[in-house]
Amino acid sequence: LPWTEDVSQLMAQRLSPWITQTLRRLGRRAEEMSLKAYVVGGFVRDLLLGKENQDLDIVIEGDALAFIKSWETDGCKVAVHERYKTGTIVFPGDKKVDVATARREFYEYPVALPKVAGDSLKHDLYRRDFTVNSMAISINRTSWGTLIDYFGGRRDLQSRQLRVLHNLSFVEDPTRVLRGLRLKQRLGFEFEDNTFRLIKSAVKGGLLGLLSGTRVKNELKLIFMEEKVYPIVLEMVRLNIFEALFSGIKVDRNCIRIVRRLSFFLRRLRYDLPDIEEDVWLAFLAAVIFSSADWVQHATLDKLHLSKSNREIVEKALDDLGTAENAIGGKGMRSYEEIYLFLRDAPYVTALFWAAATQQWRVRRRILLYLTRLHRVNPILMGRDLVELGYPKGPLIGKILEELLLARLRGEVETREDEIKWVKNNYPLYVLKKG
Ligand code: CTP
Known part of the structure; x- marks a missing residue:
């Protein structure tokens, strides 16, 4: 047969x-x-x-x-x-x-x-x-x-062609337009001519606008978690897919530049970045809506039904870029401690977005330094070492470890012996006993 x-x-x-x-x-x-x-x-x-x-x-x-x-x-x-x-x-x-x-x-x-x-x-x-x-x-x-x-x-x-089985395929399920774009890039295929024509008319005909926010979210997430996001986004822009999904959205050259930088960071720094597997797509989402009016950004996030924590990641990324630039930008020296203290309050993905979105190379470099190195800095001593040195169990131990971490960022300690000396100097036991 x-x-x-x-x-x-x-x-x-x-x-x-x-x-x-x-x-x-x-x-x-x-x-x-x-x-x-x-x-x-x-x-x-x-x-x-x-x-x-x-x-x-x-x-x-x-x-x-x-x-x-x-x-x-x-x-x-x-x-x-x-x-x-x-x-x-x-x-x-x-x-x-x-x-x-x-x-x-x-x-x-x-x-x-x-x-x-x-x-x-x-x-x-x-x-x-x-x-x-x-x-x-x-x-x-x-x-x-x-x-x-x-x-x-x-x-x-x-x-190496993607071909639908019949002309109503995208009418039956418009998410297939998004699946198609993802698969095309992943496999390195082309759309067969008629299929490509059907995609364009599905977009023109407004079919993508009919999809529920949850289905759009699932497909966007899959796209933004692909290995090569940038070319997919480029093609989506060329085909006006984002406009078809979210009314009023404006994906301009700035957005595309941020997407390209994100892709670049993720590829080049993959092994040095903290684990952001699950959330990395949120940085791309923020990039895509970066240049749109406030109300469009909000409407887009509403439509996608993001969880509260995911929404906060995206909103902080968009709203606090300027704050981040003020806090850790500028020509003057910024200590590791300063960079660390500002960025540790932001989710990693938010910081990654800032690194891609800022126009200031110093800010970018400092954030990448944080994401690849500083965020991982920890004292050598652990809680139980401090207990052995005679410090009482309780919140004080956490405070000492935190101060020790900052001392390490300032370059004041290097070895375990340095740390013990530092702790004994800064938190003398006889003072504790008296108090
Ligand atoms: N499928 C479909 N239309 C959709 C979603 C899925 O026809 N909107 C079909 C496809 O034939 C697909 C199968 O359902 O092969 C299984 O879906 P899924 O597991 O999502 O796709 P895979 O191709 O297996 O995996 P992936 O796209 O992640 O490579």
Whole structure:
């Protein structure tokens, strides 16, 4: 059959032992229950591209709920959505596998009945975003490793193109415009001509404006956490995506410059920066709304329903740039202590944003110094060392350690012996005993 191919060799070569073993087990169980099971979507795409992907999406033809629940007796945790007939199996070691029932509800497109797999698989795959994401591999024992590619996904992987399955794809789900831009950059693909035309008309037609703030937030977050954010943002600007998402927004050259600097810092300083994995997207969000009017900034943040702490990070970034420049800018010397004392009250991501947004190179350099070095400075002595030296347990210990940290930033202490001497000099025990 023209749309099938044996990829079991490729699977044997490329998949990790855990993935192979898990797929085998899932397939065997499906066979026992007289169900057909497939691994689908991004996992298949990445396997064919030779990229690692640990996210298993399984589609079952038949009753996925019974299938999922059957794993409970195997030491797995399971969670199901009765209504959507989907769920998750969590294998020991916290490895999650998503399982769904092949669906044909919602949209009934006139798809010719297939011959190999049951027709619900074909319908399920037809509901997906791009051809390269709409392939499946059978994992049942008897048909292990059969790639099922109804829509030319293989061909499009070869010619490195993102192509929608039908002309209503973006109408059906406008987040696919954002997914497409992200995937295009990540994979280094191009949009097929008709798909690109459909994207432009989806944007012109205002479809992106119809999305809920939460869905927009989720997609933006994924974009802003990609490895190469800058080119995606550039393309979004070129296509007027931000204007379509947030009315009144103005993404100008300043915004783009900040995005570029952020990307640069994150790439060059990745191993020196504090852990900001989870929040780093907020700096990009701040960059994108940097040049917009106050009311647009607020409306945008309202729409996205940020958590309180996330919102504070972004608002502080935008509102206090000038304050930061005054506090640690200027031609005069700024001591490490001064830099530290100002920046320690700001979230790391906020400080990172200031470093990218400021026009003053001294401010930028000082913030980067803080983020790569100063924030990590700590005394050698610990609380229990001070107790051993005779200091009473309690708030005093915290105060001494804090002062010791600042003394270290001033360069007054270096070794452990220096610190002990410093503590004894500045907090003489006989004074304490008297007091
Ligand atoms: N999908 C879709 N339309 C969406 C979201 C998802 O058609 N708006 C489909 C795609 O076929 C995708 C699959 O659902 O492959 C699983 O979604 P997800 O796990 O988000 O995507 P992956 O491609 O697996 O992963 P990623 O985009 O993170 O690489």
